[in-house]
Amino acid sequence: MSTLRLDLPGGGYPIHIGSGVLGSADLLRAPVSGDRVAIVTNEVVAPLYLARLTEALAPFDPAVVILPDGETQKALGTIDRVVGAFLEARCDRATTIFALGGGVVGDIAGFAAAVYQRGVPFVQVPTTLLSQVDSSVGGKTGVNHALGKNMIGCFYQPKAVIIDTATLATLPDRELSAGLAEVIKYGAIGNRTFLEWLEQNMEALLRRDPGALAYAIETSCRDKARVVMADEREAGVRALLNFGHTFGHAIEGAMGYGRWLHGEAVAAGMLMAARLSERLGWLAAGEGERLRALIQRARLPLAPPAIAPQRFLELMAVDKKATRGRTRFVLLRALGDAFLTDDVPEEALMALLNAGA
Amino acid sequence: MSTLRLDLPGGGYPIHIGSGVLGSADLLRAPVSGDRVAIVTNEVVAPLYLARLTEALAPFDPAVVILPDGETQKALGTIDRVVGAFLEARCDRATTIFALGGGVVGDIAGFAAAVYQRGVPFVQVPTTLLSQVDSSVGGKTGVNHALGKNMIGCFYQPKAVIIDTATLATLPDRELSAGLAEVIKYGAIGNRTFLEWLEQNMEALLRRDPGALAYAIETSCRDKARVVMADEREAGVRALLNFGHTFGHAIEGAMGYGRWLHGEAVAAGMLMAARLSERLGWLAAGEGERLRALIQRARLPLAPPAIAPQRFLELMAVDKKATRGRTRFVLLRALGDAFLTDDVPEEALMALLNAGA
Known part of the structure; x- marks a missing residue:
């Protein structure tokens, strides 16, 4: 223990x-x-x-x-x-x-x-x-x-x-995968070493190898605890933990809570955020592809369900992460390097949504 | 101001x-x-x-x-x-x-x-x-x-x-009186000087003399702020502010919320607590009578409505102030000197309730 x-x-x-x-x-x-x-x-x-x-x-x-x-x-x-x-x-x-x-x-x-x-x-x-x-x-x-x-x-x-x-x-397989979405998140936002470990150990996690699961849980909890200690009330850095969640919550809201598991919506949302980061020139294309491959190996969805772009925007606007009328996004500069911005041009967002993300 | x-x-x-x-x-x-x-x-x-x-x-x-x-x-x-x-x-x-x-x-x-x-x-x-x-x-x-x-x-x-x-x-007269119940409470639990001031100024308060009201509000807020600063989460002294409220909440619960105003139930509850203090030998009889006279002059009820004693006990047992199965009471040693106890013999309580309080 x-x-x-x-x-x-x-x-x-x-x-x-x-x-x-x-x-x-x-x-x-x-x-x-x-x-x-x-x-x-x-x-x-x-x-x-x-x-x-x-x-x-x-x-x-x-x-x-x-x-x-x-x-x-x-x-x-x-x-x-x-x-x-x-x-x-x-x-x-x-x-x-x-x-x-x-x-x-x-x-x-x-x-x-x-x-x-x-x-x-x-x-x-x-x-x-x-x-x-x-x-x-x-x-x-x-x-x-x-x-x-x-x-x-x-x-x-x-x-x-x-x-x-x-x-x-x-735990049912589907829920194990949903949990892995949040595990991958810690790697993607701030721990590239852990992301590389996940790339090497995804099969061990899926077959529920006790040692691999224990290491993934401990690393995730340690990363999360560090962020929470720095910013309990989400005034700053804690918001990075919402990577994939602005899109993900909109997916959950559009589908009715519970149809998609939270982790499944976050997985699709993380890939939307990665693609948006690419569109805006922040993230190199190979990085997004690498995240996509890892999420696919975790048996998680790679794209959102069909939701009209206008409806998607409305659902995101009501998300808690919106302040002063602007939706805040967590984007990536690289795998392991996330940042917060409310300066996303509407056109880039619409282009992403029109492309079916 | x-x-x-x-x-x-x-x-x-x-x-x-x-x-x-x-x-x-x-x-x-x-x-x-x-x-x-x-x-x-x-x-x-x-x-x-x-x-x-x-x-x-x-x-x-x-x-x-x-x-x-x-x-x-x-x-x-x-x-x-x-x-x-x-x-x-x-x-x-x-x-x-x-x-x-x-x-x-x-x-x-x-x-x-x-x-x-x-x-x-x-x-x-x-x-x-x-x-x-x-x-x-x-x-x-x-x-x-x-x-x-x-x-x-x-x-x-x-x-x-x-x-x-x-x-x-x-403000309707009935609600003015209900507010005066809480004003009287501050005097009764810890501010005998204020209680004496209330005895001298009750008529001015009832005719809404601005100076008298302002003084009563300021004194009440100052007393309350002092208690809250000492004990924000009601781990100790703040519980004294519940004088009359254990009985009062039971009255409100029995009558259905809103039939009695909160202040009216507290007024009747304060007198029940004073009578219980007398029965247990803590409070001199003249003191209770003095509180009764002040509450009467504020045009507040002097006794609870008819509630079966067993029902009264049940309603008090569910009150937040009950801990570890025992109901806590705020009692008086004197006007201006309240204390907290969970050591009230059931017989004394039943005798009080059977007497119609």
């Missing part, structure tokens, strides 16, 4: 990464400060891992909330139901909430913890590759609005992140 | 108190850091004061959200609607939200600001006595859940509180 730390002015926390850590009662009980816990999970994860977690937390007699599966659960209506369940279980301000599941469960449980009685402690126990390398670290929580993804939420940091890499054994 | 400051580790803010400050464009524009603003208000306040605020903020072309009136608006469904209105008006992360209205508007707008795109700046412009002396200061925001009042929310501080005492001219 390895442990990273994410330190912030408001208090840091450990990120434990290892195979089988879900069986470690000591590790799971360490972040509990009060004498009550509640677990939020979903109907897919519960049959697989809930018993192990409840057993480890048995002395606290955990309350359990089991949600339906899927991105459509990320809505205020779910927060209302989760809070209702906490109240019925008599959870008080000293109750620690455990999020057991993927990114959707973590976002919902984290936001519920942030707003329940104006904030109770919570712990992330991510069980998908995407949540292990990205969403469980850094304190972004929230739900969607009908008019935009992740429009309602808080920055609210967990007390610990506990990553059991053994849970990836039960 | 007078200005107090509330300083906190995460950044302080001014509290401006004066007659006619709603006409001061400089004062209202000072806390705006970006180039966009949105105003959240309701259908009762809008016809009275919205034009003045939009005029002062005209250069920012404010988006406006007008809610129906009433405590029933404090629900997640309203947050969904407000966020939708922000999105339709293309409000970005640099938009400053103004809350124009009473405590309900301030709680909703503040919570919407706290969670919109994970937090945008906001300014409190309270127009009722209750919100001017209490809810606009200190950063408590949130909405109700069907199972409990203020169960969903955040600590989220405004960038400024701008209190125009002239708005009290249009």
